[in-house]
Amino acid sequence: MSHATLASACAAVLRRDLTLAWRRRGDITMPVLYALIVVTLFPFALGPEDALLQRIAGGVVLLTMLLAMLLALDAMFRSDIEDGSLEQLMLSPQPLAMMLAMKILAHWITTALPLIVIAPLLAGMLHLPASVMPVLVYALLLATPLLSLLGAVLVALTAGSRRSGMLLALMLLPLCVPVVIFAAGAVAAAQQGLPWLAPIAWLGAALVMALVLAPLACAAALRIALDA
C-alpha cells in the first residue's frame, strides 16, 4: 500500500484545477476581456487628455484588475461542492488547508496571472509612464494573491447559502479597501517620484499573514458549510 505524500497530493489537486481551467478556456478569458473593455472605454468617457489619463491610470488599472478578479471569485468552490469533489477532498488523509491553498493558487494562476500579464499594456493605453510600470506590476503581484486569499475565505463562509453573490460583494468591500489603498498608494508615490517601498512592504506583510491564515480559515468555514 503506498501512501500519498503531501507533495503528491498538492501536485494532484493543483494539476486537476489547472486542467479543469484549461478545458474551460473560455471562462479564463472573461476577466481579461472585461479588463480590456473597461480600460479601453475610460478615455472615451473622460476625453483623450494625456495629463488626466496619466494621473488616473494607476488607479483605473488596479481597480479594473481587482473587479475583474471578483467576476471569477464566486465560482471558486461551487462546482466542487455541487459534484461532491470537496467531500472527497475533505475525507482524504491530507491537511484540508493545504489542499485548499492549492485550489486558491490554481485560481490565482488562472484568473490573476493573465490580468497581470496584460496590465502593462492597459496602463500603457492610459499613458502611465514606463518608469512606473514595474511598481504597478509589483503592486499587482502582491495585491491579487491577497485578494484571492481573502476572497476564498469569504466564498467559503458563504458557500452554504444560496445566492451568495450579494453577500459576498458586501463582505468583500471592507477587505478590498486597504488592498486598494496600499496598491494605489505605491503606484501614485512612484508616479510622483516619491519612495514607494513602504506601501509595497505593507502589502507583502498582509500577503504573508493571509497566506498562513486564510487557508486555515477557509478549511474551517467549508467544514461548517458542509455540516449544514
Add this chain to the structure above:
Amino acid sequence: MTNLSATAPILLEARGLAFYRQDEPVFGPLDFRLREGEVALVEGDNGSGKTTLLRILAGLLRLDEGELSWRGLPWRRVEHLGDTLFLGHHLGLKGDLSARENLAVAAGTYGTRDGRDVAGVLSSIGLGGYEDEPVRRLSAGQKKRAALARLLLLPATLWLLDEPYANLDRTGIELVNRLLAEHSAEGGAALVTSHGAVSFLSGEPTRVRMHA
C-alpha cells in the same frame, strides 16, 4: 457474504447514536456493531436518515448524541481520514475530466493499494475503452462505475456506500457484490444503504434498521 465467525474483532461500535436537525430528531437512538470482514445493510425509508448516518461515520457531520468506538477506542475524525471511503449521492467526479484523470487525483490524495494501478482498475471495473472520455459524456451507470473504481484503487478499511446499486445494470450489481466480497475477504468492513426492501446482497447480511 457475512459467514464470518462472530469472534472477528469488532471494528466499529455505535451506542445510542442519535442526530437532530434543528431539534427535530432525524434518527436514533441507534445501536449497532460492525466486525472485521462484515458487510452491513442500512435499511430505512426515504428520509429515515441513512445518508445522514453515513455522513456522520465519514466525519462530514458532527455527531449529536451517542458514542462511537473504533477497535475499542473512542472514534476520532482525524484518525479515519483516508481509512474510510465514502461514496455518496454526489459521486465526486469532475465532468470535464476523464475517468483516468479523476482516479489519478484520488490516488494522488489518498494513495493506492498494493499492486493496483489506474489503468488496471478501470478495465476491471468495466470502463475499458472509456478511460479518456470526459466523465460528463458517460452514462449514469458508467459514472457510477467510475466512482466505484475508487474503492478498488484506494486503500481503506471501512467503506460507506450510499445507494451503490442505483443506476447499475445487472452486471454492475454483480460487480458491486464482487467488490464487497473481496473487501470483506481482506478483512475490511462496509456499510451499504438501500431504501427498498430488496437487497442485492447475497446471503443474509447484518442489518442496521433506521426505525426500530
